[in-house]
Amino acid sequence: MSSHTVEVTGPDPRSVACAPGQRLLDAFLRSGVYLPNSCNQGTCGTCKVKVLSGNVEQPAVSETVLGADEQADGFVLACQSSPTSDARIEVPRGAGSGPGHPLRDLSGVVHEVREIADDTLELTVGIDEPLDFSAGQYIEVTVPGIGHIRQYSMANPPSSADRLEFHVRRVPDGVATDRWIFDSLDQGHRIEMRGPWGDFVHDTEADAPMILLAGGTGLAPLKSIARHALELDPEREIHLYHGVRHRSDLYDVEFWETLTERHPGLRYTPCLSRDDGFGRHGYVGDVVLADFDSLRGYSAYLCGPPAMVDAGVKACKRRRMPGRNIHREKYTPAPTSAPDMVPA
Ligand code: FES
Known part of the structure; x- marks a missing residue:
């Protein structure tokens, strides 16, 4: 046809x-x-x-x-x-x-699969041709054999366009994670992808100080955005809050601590909702409310589970951040099968 x-x-x-x-x-x-x-x-x-x-x-x-x-x-x-x-x-x-980067099919070879926290991997893939994308965007990965699609945000900045980094959280019995990525995916394996997708992207025109609120592996696109923003302006004021339940769910601590030493405007605050004794105790939205009397003049990027994003948006608005300055992306479960098509 x-x-x-x-x-x-x-x-x-x-x-x-x-x-x-x-x-x-x-x-x-x-x-x-x-x-x-x-x-x-x-x-x-x-x-x-x-x-x-x-x-x-x-x-x-x-x-x-x-x-x-x-x-x-x-x-x-x-x-x-x-x-x-x-x-x-x-x-x-x-x-x-x-963002205006043309969508295309991508093929790449796994460079590294590294356990970074409980049930969480960092996957690094070298791709055959560099990918133009904006910080915050994601790609879709095809699960071999069954053709299911899964979405993962790039954690690397656009400047490292030929080596993509992803944070992958295990989904119990998930066809992509439990039965493929965590089970058998290894260095040297080839994977097929397409991208970039999405308009949760770093607004490079805006130079306002930034609040970044991440829940779990929602950290990935914010890591890309923060690295990109610091490449453009090493003095940029950025406050990153990373929320997880337990200390064992937290990752990239050393990465952020090292980066804060190099960039005086960067603040990194890990938040544990179920544990004490490291970082701050509580949900990221509540910690932001405690830290700021006003967020006028700031912009925010939020990514994670829907409840975390909604609470974070509410916190930003309570501190008088204008809605147009709030960028958000909710991580929702992937559909298990393709729906039937009907005429529109
Ligand atoms: S991009 Fe089409 S419904 Fe979300």
Whole structure:
């Protein structure tokens, strides 16, 4: 079957070829047409576009993500839908002004698999061709044999574009972690990926002091953002809070302590919610509330489990940080299977 032609309307009209079964978002990003996107799983609603003409199918979508009125008006989620004919698609205002690194397939060889905390690995992969990405973005890894996709944020800054670092937390009985990465993945193994994805990215135009709030392996994109920000300005004021439950879940302590010695504006605060005796006791949002009377003039980047991110956002707002300065990414469980497609 041949590709369908998708006309993208808006301030910068373009024509994009979309292969049978290819998702709109994938086709757009590969063609250099940037669309806001975050989860690539149909759960955040960031990638909605309007079908003006033609046939586009997508799986049943929760009305909390795409309202019934919007669906009746022809809106679809670009990350979930595929055209079955030529189509005209209206993209939202703001499309085209994102990170703008073309999506592509990547292949790489595992350089190192290192245990860094309880049930947590650091995975380093050398890739065949350097990847252009923005600090904070992620890639998707294909689980060999079964084709499932898992998402991991880069922890390295964009300057080390040919060696990607990921933090991987074991999911009990998880097909990607328990049964592959933690079980058999080793140095020299080849892995297939695609990326970069996401618009949780370091805003390099803003020079406000930064608050970084991480929960568990949500540290990865913030490590990339902090390293990138310090490469651009070694004096940058950055306050990193890393929250985990127990001391044995904490990792990268030495890395951050060494970095704080080199960068006087960097503060590193590990937070343990269930243990005492190291760093601070409590949740990251509560520790930030205790540390700051006001966060006016700051910007924040938060990444981790949804409850941690929501509490952290609330804390920033209580300390009067404007909503437009708050960037967030929630780590949500990957779907276990692909949903059925229906016409939109
Ligand atoms: S719903 Fe498409 S990127 Fe989240």
